[in-house]
Amino acid sequence: MNHQTKTQFIAVASITSxxxxxxxxxxxxxxxxxxxxxxxxxxxxxxxxxxxxxxxINDLAKEMIQNIEIINxxxxxxxxxxxxxxxxxxxxxKFELITTTCGSAVHAHSMQKPLADAxxxxxxxxxxxxxxxxxxxDHLDTVTQHAKTAGxxxxxxxxxxxxxGEYLQSLQTVSKSVDNAARKIHDxxxxxxxxxxxxxxxxx
Amino acid sequence: xxxxxxxxxSQHQWIMFGxxxxxxxxxxxxxxxxxxxxxxCLLLDPGGYELFAPMxxxxxxxxxxxxxxxxxxxxxxxxVISSLSLWDQALPHAKLHAPKIWEGFLRHYGCESIExxxxxxxxxxxxxxxxxxxFIPAHYLHSSGNFHVYDPxxxxxxxxxxxxxLEPGEAPLFVDDFEAHTEKMRYFHQRWMxxxxxxxxxxxxxxxxxxxxLAPQHGRMFKGDDVGRFLDWFDALQVGMAV
Numbered sequence: 001m002n003h004q005t006k007t008q009f010i011a012v013a014s015i016t017s018x019x020x021x022x023x024x025x026x027x028x029x030x031x032x033x034x035x036x037x038x039x040x041x042x043x044x045x046x047x048x049x050x051x052x053x054x055x056x057i058n059d060l061a062k063e064m065i066q067n068i069e070i071i072n073x074x075x076x077x078x079x080x081x082x083x084x085x086x087x088x089x090x091x092x093x094k095f096e097l098i099t100t101t102c103g104s105a106v107h108a109h110s111m112q113k114p115l116a117d118a119x120x121x122x123x124x125x126x127x128x129x130x131x132x133x134x135x136x137x138d139h140l141d142t143v144t145q146h147a148k149t150a151g152x153x154x155x156x157x158x159x160x161x162x163x164x165g166e167y168l169q170s171l172q173t174v175s176k177s178v179d180n181a182a183r184k185i186h187d188x189x190x191x192x193x194x195x196x197x198x199x200x201x202x203x204x
Numbered sequence: 205x206x207x208x209x210x211x212x213x214s215q216h217q218w219i220m221f222g223x224x225x226x227x228x229x230x231x232x233x234x235x236x237x238x239x240x241x242x243x244x245c246l247l248l249d250p251g252g253y254e255l256f257a258p259m260x261x262x263x264x265x266x267x268x269x270x271x272x273x274x275x276x277x278x279x280x281x282x283x284v285i286s287s288l289s290l291w292d293q294a295l296p297h298a299k300l301h302a303p304k305i306w307e308g309f310l311r312h313y314g315c316e317s318i319e320x321x322x323x324x325x326x327x328x329x330x331x332x333x334x335x336x337x338x339f340i341p342a343h344y345l346h347s348s349g350n351f352h353v354y355d356p357x358x359x360x361x362x363x364x365x366x367x368x369x370l371e372p373g374e375a376p377l378f379v380d381d382f383e384a385h386t387e388k389m390r391y392f393h394q395r396w397m398x399x400x401x402x403x404x405x406x407x408x409x410x411x412x413x414x415x416x417x418l419a420p421q422h423g424r425m426f427k428g429d430d431v432g433r434f435l436d437w438f439d440a441l442q443v444g445m446a447v
Binding site: 087 | 256257258260261262264265266267268269270289290293294295296328
């Protein structure tokens with residue numbers, strides 16, 4: 001297995017691992033939003049400003065999960081492409097070896113078509129990999145934006161929580177947990193972006 | 205890799221490939237066979253993954269890629285057919301004739317383009333232009349779904365692992381001293397063949413065939429009277445000795 005293929009396998013495996021964590025954290029945000037909604041309901045007028053925020057946080061978490069599911073599908077596709085590319089490259093290398101070792105074989109020329117076909121498939125796999133990476137990067141950017149938005153909302157919700165009287169503590173805990181989750185998601189997604197960025201500019 | 209014509213008829217040839225000097229030391233040496241008619245070729249037990257390149261390079265001395273239309277795998281083992289994914293990519297329109305019960309297993313080697321033609325338990329035949337080859341059941345010798353290929357015109361039985369011998373270096377292509385050769389076969393047959401009743405059934409079946417050359421997948425081939433000597437020796441041998 002050549003260095004490029006190894007790097008691709010490692011990148012795909014690492015983003016899959018990072019995304020599993022992101023889904024889990026997004027579900028935590030969704031749960032925190034539900035919890036905050038219940039508290040805000042009990043708080044009534046004292047947390048009037050907090051109530052729409054909880055819906056927004058919940059929607060944001062759902063969108064994040066949906067995006068991550070798409071990213072996961074793309075990551076699985078990248079894994080399949082990498083395996084296919086690996087197999088086709090192996091075949092191409094063997095076919096090339098045959099053309100150099102069969103010497104004066106009467107039918108040596110007949111290897112040219114399988115050789116050309118294998119080369120074309122390898123190139124196609126490489127192109128498809130780059131395209132899928134570009135698509136995946138777009139989705140990762142979207143999740144990054146969502147994480148940033150969640151962070152801003154967490155800050156805003158802390159301000160709203162400060163007016164919730166005896167519910168202050170509970171709502172601040174919710175705000176803090178959303179903020180922490182947003183930071184963690186941001187970090188995981190950044191690691192995905194770094195893992196994929198080495199594959200260069202992609203042709204969309 | 206050496207290649208030698210073992211039969212030359214008006215309609216077809218049998219070519220044996222083997223004794224590859226560049227083969228990695230830690231894999232078993234194997235014999236591959238090709239039946240060549242005017243426009244088609246059948247490769248029998250075409251070999252392991254590591255053997256694909258030298259095998260194909262050797263084949264190109266006899267036939268162009270597009271005329272390799274059929275492959276045969278006597279059973280599922282890697283020394284027989286782990287090169288399948290590479291043949292699959294080199295020969296996108298070929299057919300693989302192999303035991304029905306091994307289809308789901310053999311496809312793990314990589315079988316995207318090649319058409320799998322399952323051989324039923326009771327055998328079958330393959331028409332290759334003017335000649336017709338027979339798939340002879342040899343189940344449990346040593347695989348649970350196993351076939352040999354008999355050519356009634358050339359009087360050749362490609363016998364898979366039966367008649368195989370494990371010996372180092374470049375062994376001669378044909379058995380020249382049968383008695384001495386039995387010691388090279390004994391352990392292999394006792395250890396890799398699990399069933400005495402299966403062995404008896406196979407011997408009964410094969411004794412009815414007119415065989416001039418018995419061509420195993422490993423070691424030397426048997427010719428003329430040595431074919432009968434081998435059947436007698438195998439008949440008397442107790443197999444399945446690892447219990």
